[in-house]
Amino acid sequence: xxxxxxYTHNSLRNFTxxxxxxxxxxxxxxxxxxxxxxxxxxxxxxxxxxxxNTHEHWDHTQGNQALVDxxxxxxxxxxxxxxKIPCLTRSLTAHESIPLENNIELKVLDTPGHTFAHLCxxxxxxxxxxxxxxxxxxxxxxxGNCHNGGDPAVLYQTITEQFHSLPDDVIVYPGHDYxxxxxxxxxxxxxxxxxxxxxxxxxxxxxxxxxxxxxTIGDEHQFNTFFRLKNPEIRTTxxxxxxSEKDIFLALRxxxxxx
Ligand SMILES: [Zn+2]
Numbered sequence: 163x164x165x166x167x168x169y170t171h172n173s174l175r176n177f178t179x180x181x182x183x184x185x186x187x188x189x190x191x192x193x194x195x196x197x198x199x200x201x202x203x204x205x206x207x208x209x210x211x212x213x214x215n216t217h218e219h220w221d222h223t224q225g226n227q228a229l230v231d232x233x234x235x236x237x238x239x240x241x242x243x244x245x246k247i248p249c250l251t252r253s254l255t256a257h258e259s260i261p262l263e264n265n266i267e268l269k270v271l272d273t274p275g276h277t278f279a280h281l282c283x284x285x286x287x288x289x290x291x292x293x294x295x296x297x298x299x300x301x302x303x304x305x306g307n308c309h310n311g312g313d314p315a316v317l318y319q320t321i322t323e324q325f326h327s328l329p330d331d332v333i334v335y336p337g338h339d340y341x342x343x344x345x346x347x348x349x350x351x352x353x354x355x356x357x358x359x360x361x362x363x364x365x366x367x368x369x370x371x372x373x374x375x376x377x378t379i380g381d382e383h384q385f386n387t388f389f390r391l392k393n394p395e396i397r398t399t400x401x402x403x404x405x406s407e408k409d410i411f412l413a414l415r416x417x418x419x420x421x
Contacts, residue, residue: 163266163285165293165335168202169371170194175339176221177374179295180208183263187211191283191295192337193225196232215239216297216337217280218246219310240272242279254281265289271324273299275317276306282324284332293333294379300325301336302377303344303358305388307419318411321388330380339370341377347421348387351414352395358385387414 166180172194179191180202188208192215193199203210210233215223217240226237226248241253254260256272269291271282276298285293298306305321308314342365348358361381368375383389387396391407400413 163262163287165285166202166206167335167370167374168194168198169339169374170198171371172221174221175370177335177337177339177370178225179335180206181262182206182208185263189214189262190225190229192216192222192297193229194221196225196228199225199229200232209233210235213237213249214283214295215243215247216282216295216299217277218243219277219298222297222337223247240279240281246279259286273297273320273324275299275312275314275320276308277311278313278316284328291329291332293335294325294328295335296325297337300334300382301338301344302334302341302375303348303361303382303386304340304418305386305415306337308415309419314412314415315408317415318408321411322391322407325379325382326389328379330378330383332379334377334379334382339374341365341368341375345385347418348385350421351387351399351417352390352393354395355385357381361385 164182168178170176176194178194181189186208188210189212190199213226213235230249236251237249238252238254239247239250254270258270260268265288267286269284273280273282282299283295284291345358345362348355390396391410397403
């Protein structure tokens, strides 16, 4: 299996992903533009069999209809996406494991918070978690907003219960490239975070189209403020030294909204 990130060159900085299997079939996650997906399919000589949508927002589903028309592929997503996700053919459920090929499976996480029809997907190779597709739930150095049908208290539960505990070497494949801005937010809250400063230098010159920077869950523990809820410097900056971790998360989310 190979994962090919496709940067979509739009102002929202979306990523679409191709998941290439050894029999030359492939899945596409969150197709933004059918033409761009078709070019990538041709480039890698792949046949599209399945579209997966992490959630129902248009910037993650607008390629569905044209790709279904052209490839007669299936569309998999959250059951709550019914009526909102174009051409949905299969509702996935939490903890479901989908075999992709020999020793490789996708485990479905039900991850409400950004919306209530949001799924994330952990790639397991030989029983080991290797990568996670996080849609708009977890970003590099940040988390999703809750403006369009979400709830920050629910997002807190999802992030702490399902992402803080993933193994450190799991690679994060998010729905958008927000790394640079998010690192600036981290440094605004925690000026002494040397790891965030180092990554910011790399992020400023990185080209998401040709060589997107990939972080791991271990990296997120180092510089994602939403993973660092106990950190005294972040708490001092917020003026909330003794608040609960949940209240710190909510304060961070509110601050990021207007930052
Ligand atoms: Zn999005």
